[in-house]
Amino acid sequence: MTSFRFRWLGLLLALWAGWGQGDAFAQRVYWTDALNGKIQSANTDGTDVTTVFDTMTVLPEGFTHPARPAFLLVEPVAGWIYWTDLWSGVHRVKLDGTGHENIVPITRVTIPEHTFFPNRTTTILDRADIQGIALDPVSKLLYWGPDHPYESPLDSPFLSSPGEGGHVRVSNPDGTAVADIHNTGVDGYTSALALDLDPSRGGKMYFSSPTSNNYPTSNRIYRTNLDGSARELFYEGPYECDPRDIKVDEAAGTVYWNCFWAGAIMQQNVNGSENKILAYVSGPGGIALDPGNSKIYVLESDAGRVTRRNLADGTLDSDFTIVTASEANPQPRQMCGTDVPNVNAPCPFYPQGIALDLTARPDMIISSFSAASTVDAGAGITVTDTTKNKGTAPAGPTTTSIYFSTDATLDAGDTLLDSRSVEGLEFGNDSTGSTTVTIPANAGQPDLIVSALSSPTTAVAGATITVTETTEHQSPRLIVVADGEKALLELNETNNTSTQPITVNGSQAAASTTRVYFSLDATLDGNDTPIFEHAVTALDAGSSHPVSFDFQIPPTTASGIHYLIAVADAASIVAESNETNNTRIQPITVTDSLPDLVVSELNAPTSAAAGDSITVTETTKNQHDAEAGTSKTKLYLSLDAKLDFATDTRLGEGRDVPALGPGISNGPTSSTVTIPPGTAPGTYYLIAVADAERDVVESNEENNTTTQLISVTSPDLIVSALSAPTSAAAGASITVTDTTANQGTAQAAASTTRIYLDATNTPQIGERAVPALGAGLSDVPTAFTFTIPAGTTPGPHSLIAVANDGPNTVAESNGTNNTKIQSITVGSPDLVVSVLSAPTSAAPGASITVTDTTANQGTAQAAASTTRIYLDGTPIVARAVPALDALGSSSGSTSVIIPAGTAPGPHSLIVVANDAPNTVAESNGTNNTKIQSITVYIPTSSDLIVSAISAPSSVLAGASITVTDTTKNQGTGQTKIASKTCIFFSRDAILDAT
Numbered sequence: 001m002t003s004f005r006f007r008w009l010g011l012l013l014a015l016w017a018g019w020g021q022g023d024a025f026a027q028r029v030y031w032t033d034a035l036n037g038k039i040q041s042a043n044t045d046g047t048d049v050t051t052v053f054d055t056m057t058v059l060p061e062g063f064t065h066p067a068r069p070a071f072l073l074v075e076p077v078a079g080w081i082y083w084t085d086l087w088s089g090v091h092r093v094k095l096d097g098t099g100h101e102n103i104v105p106i107t108r109v110t111i112p113e114h115t116f117f118p119n120r121t122t123t124i125l126d127r128a129d130i131q132g133i134a135l136d137p138v139s140k141l142l143y144w145g146p147d148h149p150y151e152s153p154l155d156s157p158f159l160s161s162p163g164e165g166g167h168v169r170v171s172n173p174d175g176t177a178v179a180d181i182h183n184t185g186v187d188g189y190t191s192a193l194a195l196d197l198d199p200s201r202g203g204k205m206y207f208s209s210p211t212s213n214n215y216p217t218s219n220r221i222y223r224t225n226l227d228g229s230a231r232e233l234f235y236e237g238p239y240e241c242d243p244r245d246i247k248v249d250e251a252a253g254t255v256y257w258n259c260f261w262a263g264a265i266m267q268q269n270v271n272g273s274e275n276k277i278l279a280y281v282s283g284p285g286g287i288a289l290d291p292g293n294s295k296i297y298v299l300e301s302d303a304g305r306v307t308r309r310n311l312a313d314g315t316l317d318s319d320f321t322i323v324t325a326s327e328a329n330p331q332p333r334q335m336c337g338t339d340v341p342n343v344n345a346p347c348p349f350y351p352q353g354i355a356l357d358l359t360a361r362p363d364m365i366i367s368s369f370s371a372a373s374t375v376d377a378g379a380g381i382t383v384t385d386t387t388k389n390k391g392t393a394p395a396g397p398t399t400t401s402i403y404f405s406t407d408a409t410l411d412a413g414d415t416l417l418d419s420r421s422v423e424g425l426e427f428g429n430d431s432t433g434s435t436t437v438t439i440p441a442n443a444g445q446p447d448l449i450v451s452a453l454s455s456p457t458t459a460v461a462g463a464t465i466t467v468t469e470t471t472e473h474q475s476p477r478l479i480v481v482a483d484g485e486k487a488l489l490e491l492n493e494t495n496n497t498s499t500q501p502i503t504v505n506g507s508q509a510a511a512s513t514t515r516v517y518f519s520l521d522a523t524l525d526g527n528d529t530p531i532f533e534h535a536v537t538a539l540d541a542g543s544s545h546p547v548s549f550d551f552q553i554p555p556t557t558a559s560g561i562h563y564l565i566a567v568a569d570a571a572s573i574v575a576e577s578n579e580t581n582n583t584r585i586q587p588i589t590v591t592d593s594l595p596d597l598v599v600s601e602l603n604a605p606t607s608a609a610a611g612d613s614i615t616v617t618e619t620t621k622n623q624h625d626a627e628a629g630t631s632k633t634k635l636y637l638s639l640d641a642k643l644d645f646a647t648d649t650r651l652g653e654g655r656d657v658p659a660l661g662p663g664i665s666n667g668p669t670s671s672t673v674t675i676p677p678g679t680a681p682g683t684y685y686l687i688a689v690a691d692a693e694r695d696v697v698e699s700n701e702e703n704n705t706t707t708q709l710i711s712v713t714s715p716d717l718i719v720s721a722l723s724a725p726t727s728a729a730a731g732a733s734i735t736v737t738d739t740t741a742n743q744g745t746a747q748a749a750a751s752t753t754r755i756y757l758d759a760t761n762t763p764q765i766g767e768r769a770v771p772a773l774g775a776g777l778s779d780v781p782t783a784f785t786f787t788i789p790a791g792t793t794p795g796p797h798s799l800i801a802v803a804n805d806g807p808n809t810v811a812e813s814n815g816t817n818n819t820k821i822q823s824i825t826v827g828s829p830d831l832v833v834s835v836l837s838a839p840t841s842a843a844p845g846a847s848i849t850v851t852d853t854t855a856n857q858g859t860a861q862a863a864a865s866t867t868r869i870y871l872d873g874t875p876i877v878a879r880a881v882p883a884l885d886a887l888g889s890s891s892g893s894t895s896v897i898i899p900a901g902t903a904p905g906p907h908s909l910i911v912v913a914n915d916a917p918n919t920v921a922e923s924n925g926t927n928n929t930k931i932q933s934i935t936v937y938i939p940t941s942s943d944l945i946v947s948a949i950s951a952p953s954s955v956l957a958g959a960s961i962t963v964t965d966t967t968k969n970q971g972t973g974q975t976k977i978a979s980k981t982c983i984f985f986s987r988d989a990i991l992d993a994t
Contacts, residue, residue: 027392027491028357029288029297029322030074031306032083035347036330037067039081039093041492044290044356046306046322049329050494052081053097056334060088060105064561066334070131071245071286071353079489080173082142083353084130090144090175095357096486096493103175104130104144106152121659128152131244132207135173136226143181143205143226145169168207168228181228201270206234206255208243219243221257235268235275242653245286245353249311252291258284258298261653263676265298265314279314280677281307282649286354297354304328304349304646325349325646348646363391363491364398364482366498367430371478374503377444380436385498387422387482388430391491398422401484402437405477406447406578408499413578415440419484439504445577446473446509448536448568450584451544453516455551455564458589458697462555465588467532469516470546471568473509473539475501476577501542509539515570518551519563522585528565536568557590564588594699595628595660597621597690599706601668604686607711609746610811611677616651618688618706619667622660624699631657634692635673638685641707649676654692681714681745681813713775714813716744717751717804719820720778724799727825727886729860731790731921738820740770740803741778744813748773754805755786758798760819765789770803792826794859794923799824827859827886828923831914833867833930834889838896838909841935845900852930854881854913855889858923868915869896871934872908878915902936909934942975944968 030041030052037056042049055067065087072083079095090104108126115121129152133144145168171178202225209220219241223234234255237243241259243266248255253270256278263282268275283302290297294311306323309316325348334347369385383402389395400422405414417437425431451472456465482496490496515533517524536545553562568582576582601619608614616635622628634654636643651673657666690704698704721739728734736755742748755766766786770779803818804810812818835853842848850869856862861883868878876899881890896909913928914920922928948966955961967981984991 027360028074029306030072030081030355030357031286031299031323031351032069032072032353033328033330033349034068034070034301034352035066035350036333037069038330039069039072039083039097040328040330041494042306042323044308044322046327048492048495049323049327050492051330052095052494053093053100054332055083055085055091056332058091058100058102060102065126069353071133072355073133073135074355074357075135075137075173076357076359077137078173079493081355082133082135082173084133084144086129086131087126089128090130090133090142092173094493095489098493101174103173104171104178125152132168132246134205136203139226140173141170142173142175143168143170145207168205181226201253204270206246206248208246208257219259221246221255234272235266237262237266241266247287247289249289249291256287256289256296258287260284262674265296265309277314279309282676285352288354288356290356290358292358297356299351299354301350301352302646302650304351306351306354323351357491360392361491362389362393362395362425362427362488363495364388364395364425364488365390365495366400366480366482369478369480369498369500371500371502373500374505375439375443376505377439377507378441380438382434382436383478383480384432384434385480386430386432387425389425389427391427393427395425395427395483395488397424398483398487399485400433401481402435403479403481404437404440404443405479405499407449407474407581408477408479408501410479410481410497414479417478422482442577443476444504444507446507446539446541446574447476447577447581448472448509448512448539448574449474449581450514450566450568452546453564453566453584453586455586455588457587458591458594459553460594460699461553461557461559461590461592464550464552466548467516467551467564467586468546468548469514469566469584470544471512471514471536471539472544473541475541476504476507477501503541507541509569509574509576511538512536512569512574513571514545514547514566514568516549516551517565517567518553519565522563522565522587524565524567524583531564533570553588553590559591560589562588562590589697591626591697593626594624595622595626595662595696596624596699596703597628597631597657597660597696598623598703599633599688599690600665602686602688602706602708603668604708604710606709607713608675609713609715610675610679610681610813613672613674615670615672616686616688617668617670619665619669620657620660620690621665622662625662626699627662628660628691628696628698630659631691631695632693633657634689635671636687636689637675637679637710637712638687638707639682641685641687643687643689643705648687649679651675651686657690675712678811679712679714681712684710684712686710713745715742715746715748715773715775715810716813716817717742717748717770717773717810718817719753719801719803721781722799722801722820722822724822724824726823727827727860728788729828729862729921730788730792730794730826732861732863733785733787735783735785736766736799736801737781737783738768738801739778739781740773742773742775745775747775748804748810748812751804751810752806754802756800756802757789757792758800760800760802760805764805767805788826794827795825797824797826798822825859829856829860829862829884829886829920830858830923830927831856831862831865831881831884831920832927833911833913835891836909836911836930836932838932838934840933841937842898843937843939844898844902844904847895847897848934849893850896850909850911851891851893852879852911853889853891854884856884856886859886861885862914862920862922865914865920866917867892867911867913869894870910870912871896871899871902872910874899881913898934898936904936904938907934907936908932943970944975944979945970946981 039053040051055069068086070084080092082092089106093100106128113123167180170181205224219237221235224231242261243257244260246257256267265278267278285299285301288297296309296311298307304325328349367386367388371383372381387400399419401419402417403414418435420433420435422431452470455467477499479499517528518531519528532549534547564586566584600621604616605614620633632654635651636648638648685707688706720741724736725734740753750772751770754764768784799822801820834855838850839848854867864883865881866878879892879894909932911930946965947968951963952961
């Protein structure tokens, strides 16, 4: 089977471009609504939601199970949608919803009464339960499976011992030549399937083997060759995984799958490396990859929505919810006896399988049309339409057709009035044209239908039920169809029509009678019993006549499926344009007695932390007088005491309950379930639901739940204290001390506290590890050092401490209170010599003392620096200055020797702050110097003389006189000591001893 697979790489690469493995972008997304039996699609932005096909309409005759489409794929080349149905096999339909084929039908097999694990007794094998499906576009082979390991009529071990477990099979795309290529029974039940077509890896098949209560195995994903050989274990995970869908990004070599019960999307490289959780999702269904656009589409089945995430990190896309339940609006809905408490309630929107069509195609629509709203039968009118190509590729020539219809649905019974030709259109372009058509001559005939018929779907023989019925005179319609001759393969084949109701003058349905019958089958005949009839007044087109009435099911009615059949114009009084659409049918299951399943006992812890596993014990009881078949009891976490399947969180997969006789209980039985990580703290209701899948028809469907209050706790990490300098220079190291506290109600795992400057979307400038913290506890104040980035703009800034910052963040009750902020001013130092003192003169070689004060007049601390002393321009000596805070200073005295040989005369002592080496970056580098003048002189000998003397010229002997003198040093050197000038009395002009 694989010998020819990869002969030509070019062929496979060409196929990739059409199948989404290259750089193509998704054009359309398709999904199954498993509970309502719909195949739907939309543009990838969620617009243009369309029901492509209603699988409820093709249930095999006599089929007792509902439609349950599971997983699907889109084959864009031939234009097919393939899907698996849990009960009815493998199907396909064209992209426009036509050409349905049940290519692998399921035929029930009758066997002798047999009890299957765990405790299901039956004589019928009809539970195929086929899920995964994949197509190899190279070999054109369809892979599907597995089927149910025990109860499938395809290959139950009861029929073909020793067959074990579900099988993976391969066939042609039309379902022929089915071959069993792999029996996965070694691990029990398999539920997911994927193909990896990368030629470098030889072509591989991936399939899962999940765990369930029925088939206890490990949660494993296996890999084999495409012929089923060379099986190897690819992944083995925790019990709560249950992989249900697998997708392979062939170009990147990455495998993705969903862990349904764990609520996660997983990924792992094909070589087995880098296993991790891509994202946590509540109740994930199918997944689809758009690697060219780096997106992954994820169905949140339990929540009822189609979402899109980023493939790189699993985060939700900005417009992440592309389709919600209200937008999907799957009509008509099935009456849901499986997943809602009230069996008479319609099923919720439950998307399960998903696929992308990555092929660019045209998409022809009628963007507008206009015509007269009131017409005469047989008259001509003008219809003006605008036909548009809203697809992603050019469209060739097409035909726009105009039909007259008695209802809003285009079918083979409608009348083609005329057509017009439309030339080829580029995508985005349109063509407007007018066509004259003739209204059919019989258009004035009325058309009576039963537009609504409802009642309970199950009742006990003898019970009185309320039936509601509406008789309507439906208006005829003009239907304009783009590409009416189906010349193109389009992006959306279901949106080509546009309708307009019209009123035909003189059209009125005369008074009539509507009659309701009670029947053993779905065919009205003479054996059916009329139970009610009412007169219907004359009705104009578009008018209706609703009624309600009570009906008692005859007490002797045998158990089984019966039918209410309502017939408009039952007496055939009104001549109608369509006499074949007067009937509407409502099935009703009649029983002679019904069981009543309740949860009679429920015990669980009264509190638990988000992410904790808890043990829940419950007892399920049948408290009525009829036997109950096998069922399932499930647990939910709810904000109130009323169970809502669409919004409440299912805990685990539930447990199987065996058949219970009247008054018999099963339990107490314990189950371990996990409170989902990230659950907000608060008071919740733990709800146990008996018969959660509505396998058993009960006398009371409203009493299946029992509740217990449970308090969910959660950590809440904050920075409770933060201290740091109020100022620092760019490039400086500072010490920050923080206290991280857990103010929540549950223990917080180890985390990381980070420090940012100004914004948390910038790289952190510091971080520290925080140990695990119990509820209400803090770690010790912790100091750590980091650097203010060089080049930070001077001015006010913010230090932001963030508790519980990545990686491996702790799930918290409040993720918005993790930060604490402190202001810090980032500035620059400015070093100056504020004071200088030194002698004003000195001789060459002399030692003098110079005293300076170096100050930081800037706005930030200055690192240690050097202050240097120069004589004129020559450095003489330096002193070290310690680090200075803003406005701080340092004073010091330095011995300076005047260099020998210094020329005598005036000189300058220059003192320079912040001189090299290792200068400090300053706000002002031009104000670092201070200067003082100094005179340098050459020392020689002194020469003292009395240069002048004055005294009286005549005196008396013995008298006192005043002598004035001038003593002068006429030498070249300074006198070393103080001197004394003496005055002598002499008889001559010569000083001697006498």
